[in-house]
Amino acid sequence: MKLIDQVRTVIRTKHYKYSTEESYVSWIKRYILFHNKQHPSTLGEKDISQFISFLAVEKNVAASTQNQALNAIVFLYKHVLKLEVGDFGSFERAKRPQNLPTVMTRTEVLKILSMLQGDHLLIGKILYGCGLRLKECVRLRVKDINFEENIIIVRDGKGAKDRRTMLPSSIKELLKQQLTRVKLIHEKDLKDGYGEVYLPYALSRKYPNAAKEWIWQYVFPSGTLAKDPRSNRVGRHHMDESAHRKAVKRAAYQAGIMKKISPHCFRHSFATHLIENGYDIRTVQELLGHKDVSTTMIYTHVLMNGKVGVNSPLDAL
Numbered sequence: 083m084k085l086i087d088q089v090r091t092v093i094r095t096k097h098y099k100y101s102t103e104e105s106y107v108s109w110i111k112r113y114i115l116f117h118n119k120q121h122p123s124t125l126g127e128k129d130i131s132q133f134i135s136f137l138a139v140e141k142n143v144a145a146s147t148q149n150q151a152l153n154a155i156v157f158l159y160k161h162v163l164k165l166e167v168g169d170f171g172s173f174e175r176a177k178r179p180q181n182l183p184t185v186m187t188r189t190e191v192l193k194i195l196s197m198l199q200g201d202h203l204l205i206g207k208i209l210y211g212c213g214l215r216l217k218e219c220v221r222l223r224v225k226d227i228n229f230e231e232n233i234i235i236v237r238d239g240k241g242a243k244d245r246r247t248m249l250p251s252s253i254k255e256l257l258k259q260q261l262t263r264v265k266l267i268h269e270k271d272l273k274d275g276y277g278e279v280y281l282p283y284a285l286s287r288k289y290p291n292a293a294k295e296w297i298w299q300y301v302f303p304s305g306t307l308a309k310d311p312r313s314n315r316v317g318r319h320h321m322d323e324s325a326h327r328k329a330v331k332r333a334a335y336q337a338g339i340m341k342k343i344s345p346h347c348f349r350h351s352f353a354t355h356l357i358e359n360g361y362d363i364r365t366v367q368e369l370l371g372h373k374d375v376s377t378t379m380i381y382t383h384v385l386m387n388g389k390v391g392v393n394s395p396l397d398a399l
Contacts, residue, residue: 109154183350197333209348211250216345220320225297245371278317353381
């Protein structure tokens with residue numbers, strides 16, 4: 083078996099996401115090409131350090147990108163080649179910028195939402211109203227929406243954890259209309275001999291008919307059918323995240339907002355506005371799904387740099 087095929091097999095055995103698989107394979111290929119196609123088993127700690135430093139110094143990659151490359155190479159040695167990589171020594175680390183998150187005012191949120199339509203409007207309201215990441219939102223399934231208890235369950239979020247957040251009353255009717263529309267699409271897919279969705283881990287083997295059940299369907303399905311890259315089955319995946327990113331960017335431009343706006347700004351604004359309204363930091367931490375409260379604390383810094391901060395001496399003149 084070729085090395086890259088071995089990598090894919092081990093990744094799938096460990097139930098990593100497909101996006102992680104593609105990322106790791108890409109970095110491992112680049113690592114091998116960097117060392118003139120030498121087999122990684124013949125390379126050592128210095129070779130790894132050399133590649134990681136190259137990314138920071140020559141390619142000027144972000145710190146998160148450099149860490150991603152390092153994780154992929156460590157995975158290759160530890161889980162595929164079964165070799166101890168040891169200490170890489172000192173390599174040049176990319177600097178991680180200490181930027182405060184971009185937060186919108188309530189007026190700016192309203193302006194952007196007013197420019198969005200259809201699925202993009204509902205997604206924007208969920209991101210701001212529930213504090214979800216865009217990836218978490220497009221992966222929502224029918225069974226994750228609990229209308230009776232006003233709860234949305236986020237499955238397999240960052241850190242592979244589930245969490246609960248609120249379902250705003252103002253979007254319940256919109257969500258019900260969305261599910262009615264999606265059910266018609268699903269019923270047509272079933273009639274045409276399709277109707278399957280991707281199921282996590284070994285559920286597709288354990289419950290062979292579950293992939294076609296209504297409760298497992300995506301709340302925001304793709305507009306087209308596609309072949310699953312792992313199983314080769316044709317089904318309907320969730321909406322592509324890039325489509326919503328473009329819609330939000332376009333809406334911000336049309337609204338005349340002079341900030342670098344992305345869908346993630348809705349989540350930042352959700353957290354900041356909750357703290358501004360007096361909710362305690364631990365509650366916000368739980369809603370956001372942060373492992374460490376220090377990550378949530380950055381939103382208090384945003385407030386301190388805003389209207390709660392120190393008055394300028396210029397205003398006292």
